[in-house]
Amino acid sequence: MSERHIVVLGAGLAGSLMAILLGRAGYEVELCERRADPREDRAPEGRSINLALSTRGLYALERAGVLEPVLALATPMRGRMIHDEQGALTFQPYGPLPEHAIHSVSRAELNRLLIAAADQLENVRIRFEHKCVEVDLERPAVTLEHGPSGEPLVAEADAVIGADGAFSALRSVMQRQERFSFEQAYLDHGYKELTIPPGPGGQHRMEPNALHIWPRGGFMMIALPNLDGSFTCTLFWPFEGPHGFAAVSDERKLRQLFESTFPDALALMPTLIEDYFQNRTGSLVTIRCRPWRCEGKALLLGDSAHAVVPFYGQGANAAFEDCALLADAIERHDGRLEQAFAEFETQRKRHVDALSELALANYVEMRDHTASRWFVFRKKLEQLAHFLLPSWYVPLYTMVTFTRIPYGEARRRAARQARVVRWALGSLGVGLAALILGALVWR
Template identity: 40%
Template sequence: MATTKQDLGAKEKELIAIVGAGPVGALLALKLAKKGYKIDLFESRPDSRKTDIYQGKSINLALSDRGWRALQAVGIEQEIRQQAIPMYCRVMHDIDGNLTKQAYGTENQAIWSVSRSGINEQLITQAEKCPLIDINFSYRLTQLNFDDNTAVYLDENQQVVTRQSDIIFGADGAFSKVRRLMQELPKQRISYSLDYMPQSYIELTIAANEDGSHKLEKNALHIWPRKDFMLIALPNLDGSFTCTLFMNQEGDLSFNSLNSYQKVATFFQRYFADAMLLLENPVEDFLVKSASPLCLVHIYPWLVNEQVALIGDAAHAMVPFYGQGMNSGFEDCRVLSELVDENKGNWQAILQAYQHSRKVNCDAITELAQRNFVEMSDLAGDANFLLRKKIEAHFHQKHPKLWVPLYSMVTFSPDIPYSKALAIGDIQKNIMDEIMKMPGIEKNWQGDEVYNRMYQLASSKLELNL
């Protein structure tokens, strides 16, 4: 006899609606369904497995340890690894075409290049297999009654559909409809900001060689840092690279000012001469494509009536310069799942604890992501910056429990909260500022005097127990 939803005890638990079936919404559905909750999952767009909702964009993302940890519990980790490429280092391309390589971590530590559409579709396919998850595509949220959690949608035929649930999660991205409806509530004191960064971006492509191999080192993230703008490239399984050009939307050298074929061609030849030999129609693509904005979302509270909550980009959209947008959203799902167990299904306590835990940490990674644009676009090719990183890495090898580099705390240490990583990173920066002032540091950086001094400073200022 087939197992029914009633047999699985769905009636004994709250009905949960998730608005937004992107990677975070789909993962959240899987995690909560594993705990026996009946899930209604709504997506305003069509099924991307049947329709190209990404309009040809591959939109690569970097998946790191926080994301992998969140995926482990839903039985899809190995399947996603088969469609991902490990990147063990970043390779900086200077303006003359010289290369500098910097490892992301130690030994086999890597961040992984994944396709946003690919990972989303894998999660959706996994969710379809679960009898407790009902997926509804082309359902656009229009109204939400926060008193009784009744939501009104328009389906693909523009028919009005009304659904009621016990708990609602807004996982519908940086321009979340759930969040906008929360803000319109007359009696709620909600602090909110959506800030556009000066930079926007477009995607470009480096095609594979004729034999399907990669034209650049495959297991690396490539960066062309040019201070106020930069080009990056992430590898794909088919031998191509997805490239992203970040630069100011306005100004003397910007998307708006580069408005003719000659201006764009001159720009690429001057600043990305080596990449020009690899890119597929960069000038034509630049002129045809509209630059997409980068924005930051800050909102508090994340909850209404302990029944409606925001998660992922809907709560904390950030710029992509630390590669933690999806990872932090996946970590939201993991933390929430753990809180369900800790609070024995008491959703008022679960959601309050979720907000308390995640708000401070997501504020921290949002701040770090903003700062990292300077590191990637300017400092990554700077000799003093690279020397700092060498000294830090060497000291970490000598004293692994006393000093973990900030990047490693964020990317490879999921047990260290983002807020703690930010606080420790600021202390480390001050220590390194002092070390870099030592006379002759460029020549004597491997000397005992340097590391003895560093040990004294770190021992007195840092408290990190791994």
């Protein structure tokens, strides 16, 4: 191992997992986070978003030796529960097998667990309330600002890994380099967290083992279960327009809109008004950039390299998968970081580009199509084809969510499957038409 000391920026999901993987591989890791230690500050818990963890994320957590405690925090969701405007329910399983489940977990709880696991390693040092304000890519070294005192601190390292999220400080320094490409696109829709509290005795007031969706064409709400019997709901609404955040500006309008569009949910949301007006409206951004690395001295991963919109439930899963792939590459290259970073970027970039497109397309599917009979029929047909020809036909959602087939390959394979199915259906149609015509002529 030639380069031994690594600074990881951001103790979010990717940063803490990367610190665990590097620490376990024997590196000296300095994990720098601008926020205070979230284990001491439990206040934002009720406002934390929930994540759906699936195969890619679970694999990376297992590689880091933390899968079991994470699963103990999670609730399995075996399919989508669709709520129509009258409150009628339809359950759409994710697949026929028990492992076809995704796992709902609070992002804040998961983050606390990963930070605690990193903190247990002797060679991982965590600096909270240290915001990265500058990076010298040549040395490399990072300048940190200590929140309470404002004191600067310079940390030198063999390499800096930027896991500091969609608005990465490391990336903004790399952007000043020549030939750095950067794209940032916001959706016209934002999101807001709401709550369905537990019922009497901590019971869930809806089916706990499902991801609940209220698809309304153009907008939607989802709800994910928590272990304490509550659900974290996320409202995805446009910023503008009659069903938009700007228009719903007082209690009366909010109640009216919920009465007409989410009546069954409204009955379960006693704190709707407070939640809606107190919780901030978040925006949804897609970020693409290139290169992700500066020789063997700096590398971006997770949201800092490729933030995606959340509609495939893959942002954190992809960030975790990044960590496992990078750890593999470092191991393969025997600690030569320049080669490992280069291989990681070359092999990974096109797949997360594919994911960003899939995630955007899935928003339209979730909010506009999941309620339609054609969607339900298509899903059943896909599952039948998968059951009959399991090695040949695998639905795209299954490949993305329940396998580790690289995203771009999953998308290509799904397109090829769709072409063959269209051809088969077309041939069947022509065959049937010929039969009918033959029968008519013969008669």
